[in-house]
Amino acid sequence: EVYTAMVDLEDLLDTEHVLIDTVENYIKAEEQKIDLLKRYVAIYQRQQKKAREDAQSYLSNPINAYTLVKRLTADWTQVEALVNTNMNADTLANISYVKQNMKFPTDEDLNGAAVALMRLQDTYRLDTSSLARGELNGVKYSAELSAADCFELGRQSYNNGDYYHTQLWMEEAGARFKREANETVDQSDILEYLAFSIYKQGNVALALDLTNKLLELTPTHSRALGNKVYYQDQLKGQEKETVKRKGDDESENIPINGPNYDDPFGKDLYEALCRGEVSTPVEVQAKLKCRYLSRDNPFLKLAPFKVEEAHLEPDLFIFHDVMSDKEIETIKRLAQPRFRRATVQNSQTGALETAQYRISKSAWLKNEEHKHIADVARRVEDMTGLSMETAEELQVVNYGIGGHYEPHFDFARKEETNAFQNLGTGNRIATVLFYMSDVVQGGATVFPMARTALWPKKGTAAFWFNLFPSGDGDKRTRHAACPVLAGSKWVSNKWIHEREQEFRRPCTTERPPEHLTA
Ligand SMILES: O=C(O)CCC(=O)C(=O)O
Numbered sequence: 001e002v003y004t005a006m007v008d009l010e011d012l013l014d015t016e017h018v019l020i021d022t023v024e025n026y027i028k029a030e031e032q033k034i035d036l037l038k039r040y041v042a043i044y045q046r047q048q049k050k051a052r053e054d055a056q057s058y059l060s061n062p063i064n065a066y067t068l069v070k071r072l073t074a075d076w077t078q079v080e081a082l083v084n085t086n087m088n089a090d091t092l093a094n095i096s097y098v099k100q101n102m103k104f105p106t107d108e109d110l111n112g113a114a115v116a117l118m119r120l121q122d123t124y125r126l127d128t129s130s131l132a133r134g135e136l137n138g139v140k141y142s143a144e145l146s147a148a149d150c151f152e153l154g155r156q157s158y159n160n161g162d163y164y165h166t167q168l169w170m171e172e173a174g175a176r177f178k179r180e181a182n183e184t185v186d187q188s189d190i191l192e193y194l195a196f197s198i199y200k201q202g203n204v205a206l207a208l209d210l211t212n213k214l215l216e217l218t219p220t221h222s223r224a225l226g227n228k229v230y231y232q233d234q235l236k237g238q239e240k241e242t243v244k245r246k247g248d249d250e251s252e253n254i255p256i257n258g259p260n261y262d263d264p265f266g267k268d269l270y271e272a273l274c275r276g277e278v279s280t281p282v283e284v285q286a287k288l289k290c291r292y293l294s295r296d297n298p299f300l301k302l303a304p305f306k307v308e309e310a311h312l313e314p315d316l317f318i319f320h321d322v323m324s325d326k327e328i329e330t331i332k333r334l335a336q337p338r339f340r341r342a343t344v345q346n347s348q349t350g351a352l353e354t355a356q357y358r359i360s361k362s363a364w365l366k367n368e369e370h371k372h373i374a375d376v377a378r379r380v381e382d383m384t385g386l387s388m389e390t391a392e393e394l395q396v397v398n399y400g401i402g403g404h405y406e407p408h409f410d411f412a413r414k415e416e417t418n419a420f421q422n423l424g425t426g427n428r429i430a431t432v433l434f435y436m437s438d439v440v441q442g443g444a445t446v447f448p449m450a451r452t453a454l455w456p457k458k459g460t461a462a463f464w465f466n467l468f469p470s471g472d473g474d475k476r477t478r479h480a481a482c483p484v485l486a487g488s489k490w491v492s493n494k495w496i497h498e499r500e501q502e503f504r505r506p507c508t509t510e511r512p513p514e515h516l517t518a
């Protein structure tokens with residue numbers, strides 16, 4: 001699961017470095033061997049030539065007679081031994097040592113990385129050709145993908161049953177194949193995947209065309225021959241259906257749905273917020289303020305918090321400069337060796353499990369572990385005015401390529417099993433989310449119901465109440481971590497619980513409107 005966080009990818013670079021060295025040494029050894037063999041052969045050839053010019057006189061020379069025998073005995077043994085030396089055994093042993101002792105990605109990782117790329121492509125509406133050129137939103141970050149690279153992405157999508165992306169990437173593989181001087185992939189293979197993914201999406205006629213093209217290239221391709229018959233049969237069936245439905249022409253003009261940014265629970269609004277295309281409504285923005293906060297605390301009087309309102313009802317706050325670079329360094333250093341793939345709670349069974357909708361690595365840090373961790377907890381108390389008595393440990397999170405956390409609530413809903421029950425501290429009343437890195441592109445925290453996106457800035461923190469004073473969950477706090485498009489995203493969470501807040505945030509019996517609670 002190395003693809004889930006950027007820190008693991010850095011280890012992969014080390015692995016690759018050692019492998020490059022190993023293979024370079026192997027090449028050198030093989031080259032030395034070949035050079036030596038060439039020298040032997042040159043000597044043999046020279047003597048052969050001389051002997052052939054006049055065999056009798058050559059052999060009548062006792063020195064020549066002797067060296068011929070010697071060449072075929074002592075010398076030849078060396079040649080044979082040289083041919084027989086196995087450089088690959090050592091090299092293979094080295095490689096398997098690296099695989100066992102260094103971080104090495106699995107096929108599952110490759111699949112995960114491919115899925116992550118598809119997620120980025122969808123969320124940020126990246127077109128396939130630009131991506132293949134190594135561009136993200138017009139910025140060129142990396143080398144181009146070859147036809148074979150595109151083919152592999154298509155193949156991964158195909159194996160996941162994702163025919164939409166199979167088509168996109170096989171088309172790109174085909175386009176690149178035509179432009180590439182040396183072929184990196186087989187054109188028949190591209191056509192076969194392309195035809196089938198197009199068939200799976202319902203375009204049988206095009207699938208048949210492509211299969212015919214494939215058969216022009218490889219007339220004996222047995223699967224293509226089979227598919228051709230199959231597609232032809234399907235088309236005949238479809239014709240009958242069309243005849244049956246003749247006159248029923250309303251069904252032909254089905255309007256294609258445009259993006260729907262009105263549904264706060266829909267994917268369109270979420271993704272538009274991630275792209276920065278939707279911003280906090282102007283009437284809300286007009287009321288937002290920035291202020292200094294010192295909560296009657298003498299220390300804070302000297303250095304009050306700089307608080308910015310990002311949204312009202314639900315209230316979302318940004319605290320500036322609340323975590324120092326030193327603290328961030330400590331937190332990253334302590335968390336890194338403990339990183340595990342982040343889990344989510346199954347709302348039916350209460351069990352913790354990994355899920356595609358939350359991809360990151362995380363670890364928990366206790367206040368006792370380092371002064372900096374305790375300092376941060378103390379600061380959260382000052383920032384929020386809430387007691388840290390029942391707060392959870394600091395959760396540290398790193399998101400890698402395409403790492404994300406789809407829309408969710410931080411609090412446990414009424415119908416959920418087990419959530420926080422065993423803690424005996426009540427529900428998660430509030431969240432403080434520290435940004436411990438800037439993110440090059442993507443990675444916003446978005447609140448679809450508030451139509452608000454918070455962009456990571458190293459050292460700042462977001463703060464909001466998840467619960468109404470009545471203890472009911474505030475539906476409007478539903479939020480998500482958008483996929484990271486470029487860079488690495490580090491955050492840490494402090495989740496504050498209900499118990500011990502009775503005097504700091506008294507609960508009320510007044511209930512909020514039902515449509516706002518969850
Ligand atoms: O990383 C983010 O921006 C949000 C993380 C989050 O919502 C969570 O961990 O609960």
Ligand SMILES: [Fe+2]
Nearest residue numbers: 408409410479
């Ligand atoms: Fe969250």
